[in-house]
Amino acid sequence: MKNYIKHHPWSIIEEGFVPEYNQISESIFSLGNGMFGQRANFEEQYSGESLQGNYVAGVYYPDKTRVGWWKNGYPEYFAKVLNAANWIGIHISFEDEALDLATCEVEHFRRELNMKEGWLKREFTAKMPSGKRVKVEATRICSMARTKVGALSYQVTPLNFSGVARIVPFVDFDVINADSNYDEKFWNEQHRKASHDFSYVVASTKKTDFWVATGMKFNISGGFSMESAQEFEREKYVEVAVTGRVEEGKPLTIEKYAANISSMYFAKTQLVEVCEKEVLEAAQVGFDKLLLEHKEAWAAKWQMSDIVIDGDVSAQQGIRFNIFQLNQTYTGEDERLNIGPKGFTGEKYGGSTYWDTEAYCLAFYLATSDKQVARNLVLYRYKHLQKAIENAQKLGFTNGAALYPMVTMNGEECHNEWEITFEEIHRNGAIAYAIYDYINYHGDEDYLIDYGLEVLIAISRFWAQRVHWSKQKGQYVMHGVTGPNEYENNVNNNWYTSKIALWTLQYTLEGLQKYKGTTQLNELFQKLNFKEAETEKWQHILDNMYLGYDEKRGVFLQQDGFLDKELMPVSDIPAGQRPINQNWSWDRILRSCFIKQADTLQGIYLFEDEFDLETIERNFDFYEPMTVHESSLSPCVHAILASKLGRKEKAYEMYLRTARLDLDDYNNDTEDGCHTTSMAGTWMAFAKGFAGMRVRSGELYFSPYLPDHWDGYSFKIKFRERNLTIKATKGHVTIMNESADDLGIYLFDKKYELAGNGKIDAPMN
Template identity: 30%
Template sequence: MNTLISNDSKWILTEEGTDPETIRQNETLFALSNGHFGTRGSLEEVGRTKNYSHSEATLVNAYYDSEPIQYGEWAYGYAKEHQTVIPVPNGKKLTIKLDNERFDLEAGKTTNHKRQLDLKKGILTRTFTWENTKGHRIDVKIERFVSYDYPEILAQKVAVTPHDDDCALEIVTGLDDLKDLGQASEIESNDPRVKTQKGRRFRSEKIKNTQNKMLHIETNNTNLNLIVGEKNQFSSPSADYSTKGNEESWEVKAIKGETVVLERLVAYSNIFDDNSERDGIAQRTSTLLNEASAIGFQELKEKQIKHMEEFWDMSDIEIEGDDELQVGLRFNLFHLYQAAGRDGNRNMSAKGLTGEGYEGHYFWDTEMYMLPFFLYTQPKIAKRLLNYRYTILEEARNRAREMAVDAGALFAWRTINGKEASPYYPAGTAQIHINGDIAHAIHTYVKATGDKRFGMKEGLEILLETARFYAAWGHYDEKRNGAFVLNDVTGPDEYTAIVNNNYYTNLMAKHNFKYAADMVEAVLESEDELGQEVLSRINFKKKELNNWKKAYENMFLPYDEEQQLTMQDDSFFHKEVWDIENTPKENFPLLLNYHPLTIYRYQVNKQADTVLAQFLFSDEFSQEQKARDYEYYESVTTHDSSLSRSIFGIMASDLNQMEKAYNYFMDTALMDISDLQSNTKDGVHAANMGGTWMSMIYGFGGLRLVGDTLHFKPRLPEEWKRITFKVQFRHRVIKVSISKEEADYQLIKGEPLVIKHFDEERYLK
């Protein structure tokens, strides 16, 4: 792959040449999105040359269709329907013609072909020179961005400069409604992480009587609606303009050296499910296009650059000593920011909006891997991501009832609309740790931001309902001296399924009980009106508080006294160890090459499990215990999950194993650019990108929130001179600069506070 780091910038990802495999691969890397919608980095003309494209998809967050899951053998409580985010009309597609010959990379001769993704500005630029079969040439520059200031808008600018006079130059645009089905909706794979899609999944209809071109689409089964609108401005008033079907065309007589410009705006409205609203939303979308068009491409671009400057001012991490790694790190932060739903009703899928892997589903990835980045750099977005969980709380209650639990809520393992969409329950529904993951995220958000209103309302209700579920799922086991146990669960490690007392799950549930109990006591003590309304509405009983305290105090956490090792679950140490070293490389990942029952019989981990628990609650374990467990679990972990390496890297930093921490970080930071997991074509690994930020801040920066105080234990690898980053904490902004010799902490916004540097208190003002 010839994706290169630009020599003159630590902000630019550059691709040169016309190698089809490289261009296909980089469709994911060059994807642009803003949390509302995203479009892959495919070529504008690629519908005609499909060997240059894996998927041209444009995706709107949570715009999905459903169909029944077909089981060969069904059982009660299985997930009922697939939920699959579907490609919508491709608004970046266009055609350039010279002497009536259509440009593509397989026609004529293309030279100086270059694409650059400017991470600092959020803009993708493509330049090339094309010579047709008659020897006539044009220079082409195409800019593309997805707006943050106008979240429904995809903006493009096409500039064509002829080398010759008197040629016929034509530019054609059109809203591709996928009637001629391309690869975007024809993905076939045996990989369970990719859902095969065949056939267009929506109905489309042109809307008449609007000032701009409008298309109404409605999903086949979920009846979700979207308006897609288009507005074009061509620089030459003398151009011959024509329209046919979905297409618009401008033709001019070329003048040597005289550039013609097309400015193109395509709008994807917000999703609506009431078809009677169609005409009103179409009119609003048309008005939005007119407003954006009146501003013009250049000013829209300047607004985009300003927005990105504000983002980077707070969220950038600077590394002195490795330029390639610097741009790789910024690439990850850029895609993280792009992926987050911002309206409180939508979340972040495992692939963001860069590809169709995992069907656009939301997982625990958000709370445990992606949320920390937003929590400490963009807390408003963090709140909206958590609010999504509140919007699906009723579905979580329904799922608990379906699981024969009469109280509380069980959040879906993978979902868009709140209903469980995982057809494989041992690695889906059984992962009840998702309740504790969400509870932990809420607890940390409230502590880090001081947002008591959210804590006393949405947060409180979720904490109570998740605690209720755990209380009902578990029981007191007299054979374990009356300890509280959780049986038949799956922890984060999906190579070990349906076990009793997964350590991670039990520890998360234990803390969920404490979070809920502490919040209830705070409500009762302060007589907070919001909190009391919640307690009344969900019929809270005082005895529940005592039950949660008792379960917290008596939670069973499996431990092997003889080996002095934390047990991943009751049975893990009783299994034969998988021979990772002598397993053929082509047999990884194991899930694609071995039956699940084969994998489940062995001690082998797909990803961090017990080690993740010890990272999250680091102060509850001695360094000696963490070191023993780390060494053991590292030896049985394949890292087949992209969620794994970052956690092992963070814990290596915690244990001062800096060479190991650095190596894990390099894999984490460059995972998608290097295609480490061999599936970047299906979308970026968003959780791993969150893990990159955590590796820097929690790992090398040593940040932990203990009680109400930020603690730092910074350690740098030998390869770097310095790292610099900022964190937000309770309306304050702290700038941290770490070298091998010292760590400097500056309070650049907000009231004075005390932090801890190792065991030393530092007063910042």
């Protein structure tokens, strides 16, 4: 755990330059706008360790799978979000000496990400090897108002010299992915042009043939007397090198405007035209006006999604950082897009879609965005249903059974670790649950018959084929699976996987009963060649499924044989051996009792209303002490359950771990990119934990409490076309309805009628 980020309610601040932390900071200080994102790389040359990254939404490459032992059913590729053109670059030299912080003595360094207004600013004073001292102030945005545009202002002041400076703004498409399996470059140039008026490169991806045009324009003002300008091109690269004189103490300012335009949205023949239009309009508006527009767009984002915490700056900074990253990663405007585990902050995990979206991210977008945003997230999976059926067919399933991929960009499975690709099938349940979650929250009942049931039937067909009858047990069992705890592979009867499979079958049967006899359902049955006998099989599974349970301890068994392990708490692991995934052999991890993330507790969290408080408590007390929380998706679930159990200290510990996971680099892996999907878990930990928010049978419930050292908190949600503000202070709760329509609401299990534009005041229980 690192602690070099200064605590501040609205900003992420780094004071002092520590090269070994630079890649962590490149992740933390990343910017994005839903259409593209940029790691916090330096504009000027930097020869130290760096992960260069500009990522364009929806653009990917199917990198050929690299495994030591090929197995039937393996995907042939792993889809990767691509490092695209470096649009921020401005190389600067004085008397042919490059400005490079890796070779300079850095006298002062400060980096700030202002989350409220969405800009990144870097200030430094550096002494170059020759003794020349320079001061730099650089501000950057990925415009939220013009989502094709990025812009920056870079001011340089020579502090103790005058002389010749060379300034080289460029666009560089000759880039690599750090995670390339075979060190292959994924882009081919289509055309390019270097010009002082507008420079650009158009490149296309190999195989997938996405085209992207990245262009730039710049101007230089202030203390700079230009002597010459030279345009230069090479493959996938354009620059305009400007030479002139600088004067001691006189700042010069470089403003650079850029755009990333992809064939996802425009014809390939239009890319240059659109790119030039966007860049020239941005340059005409100017950096100050672009920044103002951008701030206004961010103000609108925060108006609905901000969470205010009084009395705890660390917790406040953490949750705003998570909300900021979520807002700049996904805007919900395009149903073809989804949320990668690293968002626009890095390449790890391929940038593809995982079950994280349904299990963790959906809750945030349900409550903070217009209904269409969450609808697009569930519709994304409906649009990929045929691919999910094909994925199942490759593994031997029939009759329209669907297995959604563990990792995907286009609906096709592209993950190649057998214990995950073939066994971590609980992801199917998360996708089914998301349909319920969306309908339950927004009341969009038509979605079930229009789209949801078709997906649910396909998933239920999978579960019905994936279980088998055990003569010995006289029950159905499910063998050879991996649950959410990936520190155990190829287990039998993982409780969570079996539980969510049963829930899916039950929910599907309820949906079929609801629309029984309707024209729409009859047409769906005809389309799917659905037979009544299928529902009889599903009901038989529901009535006869084995779910492991230990009578002595009163806990659900994570899987067969779990109690045969040497059971011990995480506190028994020597501190120097944590995290175990970076210190232990895989063999040792698999044989241990230690749990990567919520597994059995994941199911208890989802289906808590089925269990009494004592059952939840027994399972929590048994499994949580053995959980190492080495998945970013783990602490939020534990925070919610701890809150329900009244374990305030444990809830706060888990909340802080998820809220500051990247800011403090808990798991020593933030340099690869931020854990964007787990950031939604921070929102869940707050809203479902501290505020006790639930939606039961379409009705909204709250049971708020305050961590002991907090003075209060407030947040907003959208619920069924109403905007609500919830405020909690010591001993008091207020819920305000900022819409005209009345709403029934439960507070501490007491039903209230919340009038339009009215409020509820109640004592804190």
